[in-house]
Amino acid sequence: MQSVGRPTQPQAVSATPDTLTGARGLLQDEVLIFELGGWDKTGVDLAEPELDASDLGDLVRVEPIGLPGLSEPETLRHYVRLSQKNHAIDLALYPLGSCTMKHNPRLNEKMARLAGFADIHPLQPQSTVQGAIELMDELSHWLKTLTGMPAVALSPKAGAHGELCGLLAIRAAHVARGDARKRVLVPTSAHGTNPATAAFVGYLVEEIAQTDDGRVDLGDLEAKLGPDVAAIMVTNPNTCGLFERDVIEIARLTHSAGAYFYCDGANFNAIVGRVRPADLGVDAMHINLHKTFSTPHGGGGPGAGPVVLSEALAPYAPAPWIVHGEDGYSLDEAPAGAFGRMCAFHGQMGMFVRALAYMKSHGTDGLRQVAEDAVLNANYIKARLSPVMSAAFTGPCMHEALFTDAWLEGTGVTTLDFAKAMIDEGFHPMTMYFPLVVHGAMLIEPTETESRNELDRFCDAVLKLASAARSGDADRFKGAPFHAPLRRLDETRAARKPVLKCPPPG
Amino acid sequence: MRYLPLTTADRTDMLAVIGAASVDDLFVDVPAAARRTGLVSLPAHEGELEVERDMMALAAKNRAAGAGPFFCGAGAYRHHVPASVDHIIQRSEFLTSYTPYQPEIAQGTLQYLFEFQTQVAALTGMEVANASMYDGSTAAAEAVMMATRVTRRSKAVLSGGVHPHYAGTIDTMASVAGVEVVAQDPAVDNEAGVIAAIDADTACVVVQTPNVFGTATDVTAIAAAAQAAGALLIVVVTETVSLGLLKSPGAMGADIVVAEGQSIGNGLNFGGPYVGLFATREKYMRQMPGRLCGETVDAEGRRGFVLTLSTREQHIRRDKATSNICTNSGLCALAFTIHMSLLGEKGLRQLAALNHSKARQLAAALGAVPGVEILTPRFFNEFAIRLPVAAAPVVEALAGQGVIAGVPFSRLAGGMDNVLLVAATETTTTSDIETFARMLNGVLA
Amino acid sequence: MRFTKDHEWVELSGDIATIGISAYAANALGDVVFVETPEIGKAVKAGDGFAVVESVKAASDVYAPVSGEVVEANGALSDTPEMVNQDPEKDAWFAKVRVSDPAEVEALMDRDAYEAFLATL
Structure with missing residues (x-):
């Protein structure tokens, strides 16, 4: 009988000892590049220059810069090790409410890398970039048709940049008719960028109250509207995940006060193909291409925030404007009436390519299905979790389900603890403590790209955690996460004595 | 639809769990006047193959920087990315x-x-x-x-x-x-x-x-x-x-x-x-x-x-x-x-020196073209030249001959119509520089 | 010691008012990580924002409870902002102001009134 060789059954062990290196199996401990030492190393091979820099005299940089280098294999190791400390959509459902973390199709990545898009210069002769301008025009056509709006400014580089663009157009329209106004009304549930943008543009920000069922309080709106109100900024569907039932009346009241209706389009995913913002009376709305049209979030950007504009605001759209004439396409860099420019060039072309590839893949039929499945998935989660967790509002939600922390009362577990425990179960936490209008908010947005299996896996995990919380197992939550690359981090220390870079060597 | 995982059966089951008769019931808060029953007037969905074909057709209408001699800078630069x-x-x-x-x-x-x-x-x-x-x-x-x-x-x-x-x-x-x-x-x-x-x-x-x-x-x-x-x-x-x-x-x-x-x-x-x-x-x-x-x-x-x-x-x-x-x-x-980690201080200094060298070579070649004046006294990898005629039509003419000659200043602001901004980087070859100088000479002659 | 509804406290000695934020405010802010004190010589009016206090989760303006001229600022707070949590109503004072109208101090709440006010929040 053969009796040598490796044992094939694991031995019983009592406790998990710490590792000797700080690694955890496949998860490597990785230092900063500045600690790896490559002060005289490089991972590139470059030709020798033929001429020197003697013409530059004492403009030449002599002192050491302080940039370490790595060979290519070391570079791959370093960044692959870092990558493994991140959660990702490709790993599991990523239920961050209001962020729309949906699948990022890889076809879009491939298309954005075609040399005809990736390797063209913003200022090369327009006769040599006809396809690029045509693509921008086609993207504009899709965005205008889906929203029912007559114009779109493509150049804003993110949602908040789009808000700025929209408010600048509104301001320009008021100034043009000699009616500069002072106030902007924003509901209490709005994302923080709304009041920040309005204040930046020089408006006084006034809050509009919310009703008990999570919508704009029409009475309060009417009371606060007046001849000095420039605009209202309303998110629809709103940050509670609800459609503003009275939106048409909101628009009517706003317009009759001579103000404009800025709609924050962050949640357009819930209604694309089923509702056109133009039919609601919207004057300006930014569209986060990185949400609704699935350009990657990339760990925090780059985004893209085109703004659709009504007839009243279109004349003030920022440069450049796309012109389609007899000689083909061109970009007008200084159109009369434009309020200025948002950035140096024409916007996030790389994101335009991805968004258009996404739209063409779905088509008009698929985009409508996107909205329906996004709303269906959110309501399914709401239905499965509501028996245990406290839903903030009754009735159907749109693309995200909002819960309060009322159901955790007496357990000793907070919203934050609960979210951190979700990490241990393999899921990214939901959005916490936003919107501010409900207590201990937990905002769950699954998106349409989750399968029934993954939705059930997620709901099962949350329900198991919920019973653990209610059965007094607070320890599981207070110290969570236990199984992540790091435990909870000391944010107070980071803010009191900020260390924002690695100290220089030596 | 390849990005949407739910099946028709899933949707039916899930509606039952929710207690809704149809997905329309979930959109009840949308005012009737704004509910669209039909499809928005846009093309229907396409497979990967078809989308790729559409996008490649658009990309093919653009002349990539890497397709030939290329000298644009003015705020965006063509470099080799590992x-x-x-x-x-x-x-x-x-x-x-x-x-x-x-x-x-x-x-x-x-x-x-x-x-x-x-x-x-x-x-x-x-x-x-x-x-x-x-x-x-x-x-x-x-x-x-x-x-x-x-x-x-x-x-x-x-x-x-x-x-x-x-x-x-x-x-x-x-x-x-x-x-x-x-x-x-x-x-x-x-x-x-x-x-x-x-x-x-x-x-x-x-x-x-x-x-x-x-x-x-x-x-x-x-x-x-x-x-x-x-x-x-x-x-x-x-x-x-x-x-x-x-x-x-x-x-x-x-x-x-x-x-x-x-x-x-x-x-x-x-x-x-x-x-x-x-x-x-x-x-x-x-x-x-x-x-x-x-x-x-x-x-x-x-x-x-x-x-x-x-x-x-x-x-x-x-x-x-x-x-x-x-x-x-x-x-x-x-x-x-x-990229900066790959370069390190050593590689970055080499890269910068190489860019500067290429620009000096370009300046020498363009400065030798009759009628061209180098305006920039001290430069890194780009400089301005003054042509005897307006720069924009010259750039168009050269584009027709396969050379992307740079950015006419008139593209950025009014005035200085004869000024052309040109850049060279490590991607610029000696042959690119020679071709540019020869063709510029031809267009100006 | 007198208090405002914005949770500042004032202690008057002669014509010099020492100003800080209440223990209630410090506790509500959580771990204080940064304090910006006013410049010496600055003229302030009661109700003006004249300092800033930040925690990890919140940033608040501190309003001058009285009018006058800033004569001293508590420099120790910039290095050790945690003092605001440890000793808000004594060592962690923000600034001293030479008051132009001592009656403004008298008009503020005393401790009993402030505590009654806190009970209503």
């Missing part, structure tokens, strides 16, 4: 993750942002840097806003060397913030002209080196003059590779440095997405816009990183935030960091 950069940024964990608000499961993103901040501070010669901005132009506008907060003054003086599109972006932001912008006329070599315009209301002076005409300037005296008057010096850099050869703005006394980081790790992409670099002195740290990543420890004392000083941001301060910016340019910053 293959490993694009491979790493497409890893799921980087590409498909969100802003690192949950630091326990986002250390990958946070650590590279910390490395990015360190690299940017070193490169610019400054004490602190943020985790990136949308691009160089918006970073410049934010720098002006920051200077008005620091000095509590409301005037910005811009040199005639600042990229006109940057000046336009600053102008748009300044107009709403009540900041007066004094922009000097375009000038090839007069960054120091701002000194005469500094007064007691001046919050900042904005200069660019190398400037839009390619002129490199020692701004030490400008910094001293600005600071003596209680104003800040903002230095704009549109070609980050230049910092591998030229004195850093920090060493010359800059208070804020903003740069376009596209040259490192990022392609031309027809103008975006790019990555804005923003660095300043430590004492102004809390006035700095944008996200910041800081070092700390976890509950077991292990080193880790978090987003910090976020009370400055709009989530908390709302209408009192330092800026309305909510996002950075994360993935482009990652590409920057990886």
Whole structure:
């Protein structure tokens, strides 16, 4: 009988000892590049220059810069090790409410890398970039048709940049008719960028109250509207995940006060193909291409925030404007009436390519299905979790389900603890403590790209955690996460004595 | 539809769990007048093959920079990006993750942002840097806003060397913030002209080196003059590779440095997405816009990183935030960091020296073309030339012959119709330079 | 010691008012990480924002409870902002102001009134 060789059954062990290196199996401990030492190393091979820099005299940089280098294999190791400390959509459902973390199709990545898009210069002769301008025009056509709006400014580089663009157009329209106004009304549930943008543009920000069922309080709106109100900024569907039932009346009241209706389009995913913002009376709305049209979030950007504009605001759209004439396409860099420019060039072309590839893949039929499945998935989660967790509002939600922390009362577990425990179960936490209008908010947005299996896996995990919380197992939550690359981090220390870079060597 | 996992049976089952008869029941809050029953008038869905075919047809109508001799700069530069950069940024964990608000499961993103901040501070010669901005132009506008907060003054003086599109972006932001912008006329070599315009209301002076005409300037005296008057010096850099050869703005006394980081790790992409670099002195740290990543420890004392000083941001301060910016340019910053790690100081200096050498070769070749005058006295990798005729038609004519000759200044601002901005990088070959000079000679003859 | 509804406290000695934030405010803010004190010589009016206090989760303006001229600022707070949590109503004072109208202090709540006010929040 053969009796040598490796044992094939694991031995019983009592406790998990710490590792000797700080690694955890496949998860490597990785230092900063500045600690790896490559002060005289490089991972590139470059030709020798033929001429020197003697013409530059004492403009030449002599002192050491302080940039370490790595060979290519070391570079791959370093960044692959870092990558493994991140959660990702490709790993599991990523239920961050209001962020729309949906699948990022890889076809879009491939298309954005075609040399005809990736390797063209913003200022090369327009006769040599006809396809690029045509693509921008086609993207504009899709965005205008889906929203029912007559114009779109493509150049804003993110949602908040789009808000700025929209408010600048509104301001320009008021100034043009000699009616500069002072106030902007924003509901209490709005994302923080709304009041920040309005204040930046020089408006006084006034809050509009919310009703008990999570919508704009029409009475309060009417009371606060007046001849000095420039605009209202309303998110629809709103940050509670609800459609503003009275939106048409909101628009009517706003317009009759001579103000404009800025709609924050962050949640357009819930209604694309089923509702056109133009039919609601919207004057300006930014569209986060990185949400609704699935350009990657990339760990925090780059985004893209085109703004659709009504007839009243279109004349003030920022440069450049796309012109389609007899000689083909061109970009007008200084159109009369434009309020200025948002950035140096024409916007996030790389994101335009991805968004258009996404739209063409779905088509008009698929985009409508996107909205329906996004709303269906959110309501399914709401239905499965509501028996245990406290839903903030009754009735159907749109693309995200909002819960309060009322159901955790007496357990000793907070919203934050609960979210951190979700990490241990393999899921990214939901959005916490936003919107501010409900207590201990937990905002769950699954998106349409989750399968029934993954939705059930997620709901099962949350329900198991919920019973653990209610059965007094607070320890599981207070110290969570236990199984992540790091435990909870000391944010107070980071803010009191900020260390924002690695100290220089030596 | 290949991206939608639910089957018809799933949808039916799920509606039953919800207790809704149909999906329309979930949209009851939409006013009847706004409910669309039919499909929006746009094309139906397409397979990967068809989408790829459509997109490739559009791409084929563009002339890629790499397809032949190419000399455009003026704020965007064609450099070689190592293959490993694009491979790493497409890893799921980087590409498909969100802003690192949950630091326990986002250390990958946070650590590279910390490395990015360190690299940017070193490169610019400054004490602190943020985790990136949308691009160089918006970073410049934010720098002006920051200077008005620091000095509590409301005037910005811009040199005639600042990229006109940057000046336009600053102008748009300044107009709403009540900041007066004094922009000097375009000038090839007069960054120091701002000194005469500094007064007691001046919050900042904005200069660019190398400037839009390619002129490199020692701004030490400008910094001293600005600071003596209680104003800040903002230095704009549109070609980050230049910092591998030229004195850093920090060493010359800059208070804020903003740069376009596209040259490192990022392609031309027809103008975006790019990555804005923003660095300043430590004492102004809390006035700095944008996200910041800081070092700390976890509950077991292990080193880790978090987003910090976020009370400055709009989530908390709302209408009192330092800026309305909510996002950075994360993935482009990652590409920057990886490419910079591959280069290291050694590689960056070699790359910068090579760029400068190619530009000197180009200047020698174009300067020998009859009627062409080199305008830029000291340059890094781009310079301005004056042609005997308007530049735009010459550029069109050369494009017809397969040479992308550069950016006519008239594309950026009025006046100087005969001025052409040309750039050379490590991607430019001797043969490209010879072809350009020969064809330019032919068009001008 | 007198208090405002914005949770500042004032202690008057002669014509010099020492100003800080209440223990209630410090506790509500959580871990204080940064304090910006006013410049010496600055003229302030009652109700003006004249200092800033930041925690990890919140940033608040501190309003001058009285009018006058800033004569001293507590520099120790910039290095050790945690003092605001440890000793808010004594060592962690923010600034001293030479008051122009001592009656403004008298008009503020005393401790009993302030505590009654807190009970209503």
